[in-house]
Amino acid sequence: MEKRTSSPYPRIDRRIMAAIGITLVIGTALFMWSDRAHDWRYYQYQFRAMVAEKFGDDRAVKIPQGVEQIWVADLSRADRCITCHQATSYKGFENAEQPYRTHPPEPLKQHPVEDFGCTSCHGGQGWAIDTAAAHGEVAHWEEPLLSRSLGEAYTLAGNKNALMQMNCNTCHRYDRVTPGAGAINLAKNLVNEKGCRACHVINGYGGTIGPDLTSVGEKPPEQYDLSRLSGQRTAFAWHVAHFKDPRALTEGTVMPNFNFTTEQAQSLAMLMLSWRRNDVPAKYVAGAPRTDPRSPEELKAEAAMKTGPGGWFVQTGCFVCHSISALGVKSPAQIGPDLSTAVEDVQSRFGLTIDQFLANPTGTMSVVLTRQIVLTPEQKQIAIQKLREAFAEYQRQRGQAVSAGGK
Amino acid sequence: MRLPSIARTKPEAPNVHQEPLWSFRPQSDREAGDAIVSNFMLHWFPAKISKASMSWSYSFWLGTISAALLFLLILSGLPLLFLYVPSVERAYQSVKDIEFVVTFGSWIRAVHRISAHLMVIAVALHLMRVFLTGAYKNGAGRGQQREWNWVIGVVMFLLTLFLSFTGYLLPWDQLAFWAVTVGTNIASSIPMIGPDVRELLIGGRTIEQATLIRFYVLHIIVLPGLLGGLFAYHMWRVRKDGGLARADQEGAFETPRTAAIVPTKTYTLLGVARGTAPTVTVKSLENADTTVNAVPDLVRRAAIATLGTIAIVSIMSVFIASPLEEPANALVTPNPAKAPWYFLWLQEIVTDTTIRIGSFTLNGAFVGGVILPGLLIGLMTVWPWLDRSPRLAGGVWWPRDRRVQNIVFLLIIAGVLVLTFIGMELRGPYWNIYWPWQAWPEIPGRI
Numbered sequence: 001m002e003k004r005t006s007s008p009y010p011r012i013d014r015r016i017m018a019a020i021g022i023t024l025v026i027g028t029a030l031f032m033w034s035d036r037a038h039d040w041r042y043y044q045y046q047f048r049a050m051v052a053e054k055f056g057d058d059r060a061v062k063i064p065q066g067v068e069q070i071w072v073a074d075l076s077r078a079d080r081c082i083t084c085h086q087a088t089s090y091k092g093f094e095n096a097e098q099p100y101r102t103h104p105p106e107p108l109k110q111h112p113v114e115d116f117g118c119t120s121c122h123g124g125q126g127w128a129i130d131t132a133a134a135h136g137e138v139a140h141w142e143e144p145l146l147s148r149s150l151g152e153a154y155t156l157a158g159n160k161n162a163l164m165q166m167n168c169n170t171c172h173r174y175d176r177v178t179p180g181a182g183a184i185n186l187a188k189n190l191v192n193e194k195g196c197r198a199c200h201v202i203n204g205y206g207g208t209i210g211p212d213l214t215s216v217g218e219k220p221p222e223q224y225d226l227s228r229l230s231g232q233r234t235a236f237a238w239h240v241a242h243f244k245d246p247r248a249l250t251e252g253t254v255m256p257n258f259n260f261t262t263e264q265a266q267s268l269a270m271l272m273l274s275w276r277r278n279d280v281p282a283k284y285v286a287g288a289p290r291t292d293p294r295s296p297e298e299l300k301a302e303a304a305m306k307t308g309p310g311g312w313f314v315q316t317g318c319f320v321c322h323s324i325s326a327l328g329v330k331s332p333a334q335i336g337p338d339l340s341t342a343v344e345d346v347q348s349r350f351g352l353t354i355d356q357f358l359a360n361p362t363g364t365m366s367v368v369l370t371r372q373i374v375l376t377p378e379q380k381q382i383a384i385q386k387l388r389e390a391f392a393e394y395q396r397q398r399g400q401a402v403s404a405g406g407k
Numbered sequence: 408m409r410l411p412s413i414a415r416t417k418p419e420a421p422n423v424h425q426e427p428l429w430s431f432r433p434q435s436d437r438e439a440g441d442a443i444v445s446n447f448m449l450h451w452f453p454a455k456i457s458k459a460s461m462s463w464s465y466s467f468w469l470g471t472i473s474a475a476l477l478f479l480l481i482l483s484g485l486p487l488l489f490l491y492v493p494s495v496e497r498a499y500q501s502v503k504d505i506e507f508v509v510t511f512g513s514w515i516r517a518v519h520r521i522s523a524h525l526m527v528i529a530v531a532l533h534l535m536r537v538f539l540t541g542a543y544k545n546g547a548g549r550g551q552q553r554e555w556n557w558v559i560g561v562v563m564f565l566l567t568l569f570l571s572f573t574g575y576l577l578p579w580d581q582l583a584f585w586a587v588t589v590g591t592n593i594a595s596s597i598p599m600i601g602p603d604v605r606e607l608l609i610g611g612r613t614i615e616q617a618t619l620i621r622f623y624v625l626h627i628i629v630l631p632g633l634l635g636g637l638f639a640y641h642m643w644r645v646r647k648d649g650g651l652a653r654a655d656q657e658g659a660f661e662t663p664r665t666a667a668i669v670p671t672k673t674y675t676l677l678g679v680a681r682g683t684a685p686t687v688t689v690k691s692l693e694n695a696d697t698t699v700n701a702v703p704d705l706v707r708r709a710a711i712a713t714l715g716t717i718a719i720v721s722i723m724s725v726f727i728a729s730p731l732e733e734p735a736n737a738l739v740t741p742n743p744a745k746a747p748w749y750f751l752w753l754q755e756i757v758t759d760t761t762i763r764i765g766s767f768t769l770n771g772a773f774v775g776g777v778i779l780p781g782l783l784i785g786l787m788t789v790w791p792w793l794d795r796s797p798r799l800a801g802g803v804w805w806p807r808d809r810r811v812q813n814i815v816f817l818l819i820i821a822g823v824l825v826l827t828f829i830g831m832e833l834r835g836p837y838w839n840i841y842w843p844w845q846a847w848p849e850i851p852g853r854i
Binding site: 007013014020024027035133141143146150222223226236 | 434435437455458461496500503504507510511514580581698699700703707708710711714715717718719721722724725730732733738739741849850852854
């Protein structure tokens with residue numbers, strides 16, 4: 001018999017080894033299971049059953065199985081939404097519950113799915129295949145599905161589906177009116193009506209009193225000051241609250257309160273978030289205007305205001321808040337009194353002459369004249385001169401009106 | 408169960424083994440030795456091993472666990488190599504695809520990530536164990552150079568950290584981008600050459616495509632190659648030095664044989680030892696009471712450590728998802744921006760040594776990011792030559808002769824752990840302290 005060294009270890013070590021073997025088998029089963037456990041398998045099973053019930057087994061067996069995607073190379077999008085939403089292009093389920101509902105055909109005529117995918121309009125995370133991740137309701141995904149339920153969470157005053165219009169405006173940015181995008185159209189109208197460009201640059205032109213809004217939608221949420229915001233803490237909520245009462249959110253801002261309705265404020269907030277730098281391939285916006293279109297009448301009116309007798313007030317920025325109606329200057333915001341009568345008006349309001357007031361302004365004007373529009377003493381003299389001219393013109397016009405009335 | 412073996416006849420000539428297969432249940436010491444000689448994988452092992460070295464509670468098998476994790480990292484890294492695209496345009500997308508649609512993709516990525524974190528921990532613990540037991544000390548054997556194997560170990564530890572750090576950038580998300588920003592900014596605080604070091608590291612002045620490809624190549628070729636080579640050398644040195652320091656310790660209590668050296672240690676079996684190879688002038692290895700055959704006892708325990716590590720990582724990877732934040736964005740700094748966790752103690756020191764007097768700021772990055780870690784690593788590297796404790800203080804836990812240095816070492820480790828904890832758990836936005844019961848300010852969303 002050859003020499004054999006006895007060992008004390010096998011008894012316990014073999015048991016540990018067996019336990020580890022079992023753990024390995026369990027671990028393997030677990031990761032195999034975790035890779036298979038996805039909701040889409042259930043949804044595909046359900047949809048097949050629905051098709052079988054409605055159209056028969058022949059059509060049900062033709063429904064593809066497994067993960068499906070729409071790959072749009074031009075937009076670098078791989079949208080796997082159709083893995084669960086299999087009915088999207090399947091006629092006959094127009095009134096079914098999601099995810100089994102047929103997509104309304106109208107928008108798809110202009111925007112074929114194979115060119116646009118799903119997420120370029122709807123938002124969400126196209127790469128994902130599980131509901132929460134795909135709908136963007138997870139951490140670290142900033143483009144949630146712009147769904148009705150999100151609209152309801154924001155208690156949108158108008159159309160609860162309107163949030164999706166933000167994505168329409170990525171391509172339709174320069175349209176005056178985009179069919180089907182009511183909220184965005186409303187907001188664009190307000191931008192023109194209220195004269196936002198008096199203070200803000202939008203698409204390359206406008207005043208410089210406020211920040212440039214051309215790509216305001218790019219501003220990261222982290223950079224918003226939400227300390228005075230109550231309720232939902234998002235960039236969208238901030239814009240809504242800010243449009244309703246700018247001073248409540250930004251101390252000392254000179255942005256006027258336009259008394260927007262909730263629907264107006266929400267529409268404007270959508271417009272703000274839609275203004276992003278988004279490189280859309282040229283063929284997607286073929287024929288669409290590439291800059292903000294302005295009609296000849298608008299250009300003419302603008303030129304007349306700048307070069308007419310009230311041109312100085314336009315160039316200096318007074319017209320942002322004040323009309324000078326006697327000189328044909330119309331303020332977009334009209335939050336200050338008409339300056340045509342300032343010579344008289346200042347005297348009655350403050351008990352000061354216009355010279356004294358401009359030398360030592362009080363109230364809002366003290367803020368504006370120290371921060372926004374800083375005038376040298378020479379410029380102030382010009383201002384007084386111009387205000388007197390405006391008052392003279394006002395009196396002349398009134399005299400004419402009175403005499404015309406007398407006749 | 409016996410492996411089928413060819414007729415178990417004794418070889419005619421001694422030292423000539425005829426069996427083409429080796430047995431996991433050797434019937435004799437000779438058969439046990441045969442396994443070592445005839446199996447490629449088992450040639451790492453000695454034929455016999457001292458029982459003391461086999462103990463779970465001496466080494467905690469941390470080296471084996473580290474090696475198992477390295478093995479797992481290479482194994483899980485291979486499929487990732489086929490799937491990941493190292494370009495700033497596509498890296499993030501390719502990781503999303505690995506997460507969402509590649510079969511077993513998210514599990515493989517989790518295995519890779521968890522193994523990487525665990526390997527940093529296992530290697531650090533291994534290093535601590537070796538220090539605390541003074542295992543870098545040479546024992547009774549001749550030609551031992553355990554101090555140099557310690558130096559190699561320290562380099563391997565640094566390589567492990569750097570491997571993990573270079574892997575951090577690859578997903579090209581916010582976490583990656585800003586952790587690397589913090590890390591490379593610390594490097595740029597070295598006086599004179601700092602900015603150049605940073606430029607060399609990131610391949611330019613900003614973290615961009617050049618950085619990504621640099622980190623990628625370092626991560627998949629250069630650093631694993633270096634680590635693999637050093638790993639082989641590390642193992643070879645362990646064998647040359649006569650196994651664990653613990654084995655020396657055990658033999659030392661027997662009467663040393665001063666006369667003829669008996670080449671009892673394992674190298675004679677392999678025939679790789681030079682003339683006076685590490686031979687221990689003790690009888691312990693011949694003693695059946697103090698040794699066991701490597702096959703199957705050592706093999707079984709090594710398998711337990713390796714397979715156990717694999718089992719634990721496998722199960723952890725099912726339940727712990729790997730994070731992937733927003734795509735990297737140089738214009739948006741997350742608040743707070745944190746370095747990888749194993750560098751957080753340095754980031755913490757950088758903060759604490761940054762002194763502001765009025766508008767004047769003394770940047771702590773040089774002290775905390777360069778001087779202090781440099782000093783600690785330097786001191787750690789040369790420590791075997793500074794440690795003057797007697798030979799018998801090596802290879803045992805809590806030796807009285809090394810009490811002071813062990814306490815100082817543990818205090819430093821405790822300091823690092825406390826700073827790491829503060830950095831990980833307590834630092835919030837603007838690097839302010841937030842206690843666990845204090846909520847962080849909410850991070851706003853877009854919509």
